[in-house]
Amino acid sequence: MNNSAKVENSNLITPILLCGCLIICVSFAIRSTFGVFQIPIAEEFGWPRMDFSFAIAIQNLAWGIGQPFFGALAERMGDRIAIILGAIIYAIGLVLSSVATTPEAHQLLEFAVGLGIAG
Numbered sequence: 001m002n003n004s005a006k007v008e009n010s011n012l013i014t015p016i017l018l019c020g021c022l023i024i025c026v027s028f029a030i031r032s033t034f035g036v037f038q039i040p041i042a043e044e045f046g047w048p049r050m051d052f053s054f055a056i057a058i059q060n061l062a063w064g065i066g067q068p069f070f071g072a073l074a075e076r077m078g079d080r081i082a083i084i085l086g087a088i089i090y091a092i093g094l095v096l097s098s099v100a101t102t103p104e105a106h107q108l109l110e111f112a113v114g115l116g117i118a119g
Contacts, residue, residue, distance in 0.1 A: 030094065031059070031117060051103035055110040062114025070119040086119015 034056055042049045074082035093112030100106040 027090065027117070031113070034059075045101065047103050047106075052106070055103070055107040058107050059110040059114035059117075062111045063117045066115040066118030073119075082119050086116050088116070089113075089119060090116025092116075 038049060038052050038056075041047070042052045070082050070086055073085070089112055093109050093114075093116055097106055097109035097113060100109055
């Protein structure tokens with residue numbers, strides 16, 4: 001590989017890394033705002049705050065539990081598959097948790113959100 005090919009590759013890496021960082025920041029910002037909306041959501045649905053907090057705790061546990069599985073999936077099938085699967089699970093969990101009407105459904109869907117974050 002000559003020097004001009006190295007320069008072209010290094011020029012391409014910077015925008016890709018910046019876009020990746022932006023995507024991660026947005027996804028974590030969405031996840032991190034759940035605590036801000038805890039009281040309004042709990043009051044709107046008449047749920048105890050404990051149930052909503054438990055859903056967030058489940059999300060964090062699922063994030064930790066899912067990481068080795070998504071890591072193994074990435075090793076076996078490739079990073080792209082693991083990332084795409086994680087993004088799909090994350091999006092489905094977020095969309096469905098927005099329409100959950102019971103604490104149990106919300107907790108189950110937050111488990112999906114946590115798994116998606118792990119991917």
